[in-house]
Amino acid sequence: MAAFSYLWTADTYAMFYRHILKPLLFALRIERAHRTVLLLLRIVGLLPGGRWLLRKCYAADHPALEREVFGRRFRNPVGLAAGFDTGGEAFRELSALGFGFVEIGTVTPRPQQGNPRPRVFRLPKDNAIVHRIGLCNRGLERAVAFLRRPHDGVLVGCNIGKNTTTPPEEAPADYLKLFRNLYEYADYFTVNISCGNACTEGGSHAREQVLRILEPLFDFRRGQNQYRPVMLKVSPDMSDETIDAITDILIETPLDGIVAVNGTHGREGLRTSLTALDKIGSGRLSGAPLARRAVEVVRRIHERSGGTYPIIGVGGIMSAADARAMLDAGADLIQLYTGFIYEGPGLVRDICRALIADAERAAGEPAPARAAEESGQHAEAPEASGPESAGAVSGSRAEEGRSPGSGQK
Ligand SMILES: Cc1cc2nc3c(=O)[nH]c(=O)nc-3n(C[C@H](O)[C@H](O)[C@H](O)COP(=O)(O)O)c2cc1C
Numbered sequence: 001m002a003a004f005s006y007l008w009t010a011d012t013y014a015m016f017y018r019h020i021l022k023p024l025l026f027a028l029r030i031e032r033a034h035r036t037v038l039l040l041l042r043i044v045g046l047l048p049g050g051r052w053l054l055r056k057c058y059a060a061d062h063p064a065l066e067r068e069v070f071g072r073r074f075r076n077p078v079g080l081a082a083g084f085d086t087g088g089e090a091f092r093e094l095s096a097l098g099f100g101f102v103e104i105g106t107v108t109p110r111p112q113q114g115n116p117r118p119r120v121f122r123l124p125k126d127n128a129i130v131h132r133i134g135l136c137n138r139g140l141e142r143a144v145a146f147l148r149r150p151h152d153g154v155l156v157g158c159n160i161g162k163n164t165t166t167p168p169e170e171a172p173a174d175y176l177k178l179f180r181n182l183y184e185y186a187d188y189f190t191v192n193i194s195c196g197n198a199c200t201e202g203g204s205h206a207r208e209q210v211l212r213i214l215e216p217l218f219d220f221r222r223g224q225n226q227y228r229p230v231m232l233k234v235s236p237d238m239s240d241e242t243i244d245a246i247t248d249i250l251i252e253t254p255l256d257g258i259v260a261v262n263g264t265h266g267r268e269g270l271r272t273s274l275t276a277l278d279k280i281g282s283g284r285l286s287g288a289p290l291a292r293r294a295v296e297v298v299r300r301i302h303e304r305s306g307g308t309y310p311i312i313g314v315g316g317i318m319s320a321a322d323a324r325a326m327l328d329a330g331a332d333l334i335q336l337y338t339g340f341i342y343e344g345p346g347l348v349r350d351i352c353r354a355l356i357a358d359a360e361r362a363a364g365e366p367a368p369a370r371a372a373e374e375s376g377q378h379a380e381a382p383e384a385s386g387p388e389s390a391g392a393v394s395g396s397r398a399e400e401g402r403s404p405g406s407g408q409k
Contacts, residue, residue: 013057014346022344030120030129030341038085041093051152054096058345060352064359065100069310069332070229070256072155072187076100077355078323078348081314081335082159082190082233086137088146095154098348103259103335104143105159106192109177111139112163121280122341125271127318128287129338130280131263135161140181147185158186159233168209176216183220188229190259190312191217206238207245211253218254229256231312236261236293243297247304257310259335260297264290287338291316295329302330318342320354327355 025033044050065076079101080094088104095102114136121130137143147156160182162174179189193210210232217230232255234246249255263284267277270289294315301311313331317323318339326334339347 011346014344014349017344017346022342026122026124029118030122031117034084034120038090041090045090045093045096051093051096054093055098058349059096059098060349060356062352062356064356065352067100067332070188071227072229074100074155074333076348076352077327077333078351079103079157079312079333079335080340081337082106082157082192083131083133083337084340088143088156088158091146091156092149092152092154097345098352101155101157101187101333103157103159103190104147105137105190106135106161107137107140107143107158107178107182108135108161108163109140109166109174110163111142112136112165119283121283123270123272123276123280123285123287126287126289127338127342128270128272128285128289129263129341130283130285132281132283134164140178144181144185147182155187156185157188157190157231158182159190159192161192172213172216175213176220179217180220183224183228184226186228188231188256189217190231190233192233192262206242207249210246210249214249214253214255221254229310230254231257231259231310233259234261234297236264236290236297236315237266238297240300243300244304247301250301250305250309257312257332258301259312259314260301261290261294261315263315264293266293286315287342288316288318291318291322291325295325298326298331299329317351318347320351323351324354324358 025037028036044054061075067074067077069077076098077100078098080099080103082103082105085091085094085102085104086106088107091102091104112135114134115132119132119134122128123130143158147158158178160175160178162171166174175191182189191213193213214230214232221228221230232246232249234243238246246258250258263286265282265284267285268289270277270285294313297315298311298313301309307330310332311330312333312335313326313329314335314337316338317326317334317336322339323334334351336347343350
């Protein structure tokens, strides 16, 4: 019995995904595999003790993993990125797989079918995915119905976007409708301006377009007695100048932080053959090939904003080393999508274990930031990867007194 429980460790669950579940799921078309996983998770969630069991198998809890970001306490800094649970149907089960938070959406006001299938493709040679889903989701009403259920301590971000058929000049009304109606159910919001259908990927009008969307949200929030942080999600295809312009919005307005990045339209440096890529066609590329640009964008935002605003780093995190690189670049929290598809929930656990090990290793010696301070140098203090990362507190508008009560659900 002892031998059995020794063998049946967390690594066994990771291997179960890699060697049994993943081959089965990868034998299905990716959208069918995705629906199957959501269905299985919901079934497990309905079983008595189901979520408890998932947590037991996959979640790594440790004080060194905890983060305080924009007035919310995160169990760990590894979140699930938008696009996996678009309607919020399984956020509690997904959290039980070890995620410190789950970003649902993109939710649009009305349900939409998205683009014709097939529209999501695996690129196994590149550990990547290409998709042109077109924000397929079941709309605001369904999302509210799912989010009304008890959150049981799970931190939920809500990613919002406009309907494809909404003309750009009416986009602010779509965002405001979503924000108003979801306000009480989300712990933070992500405004998706880098979606295929809105959008503002560059050009000299980026600032005005973004402000037209954000300002009504800030006005609405001022009238509420609970504070909900608003993040802005950016595209890796934005020029550096546009990224700087967006960072300046972060500094100059009540915007709380940035989620960087969405998938790219670029196809540079892939192992997948040109013929295969031509056959797949257009779409956003996510996964390993995105990692370098994602880290670059996060570092740029972090440096320009002086390291004082929350950044969620996402893009190409496929290993604990990738997670460290993202945190070292200045991300306060990170998210996974493609890494979760290729590695399963074991990846969340691997990252958490690596962060615990980093914190424990560093506990006995001066942290880099502290060492730099002691030697009289200015330290940029990457909050996340040394012992500072344990229970790290990251800049929050809420802490600046703009939050009339940022109570957590
Ligand atoms: C199939 C798929 C659907 C996605 N849908 C959305 C979405 O609805 N909204 C959004 O903001 N990002 C969406 N994303 C982007 C992810 O949230 C993430 O930003 C991107 O995939 C980069 O992270 P990764 O390399 O870990 O996958 C989607 C990604 C994939 C692969």
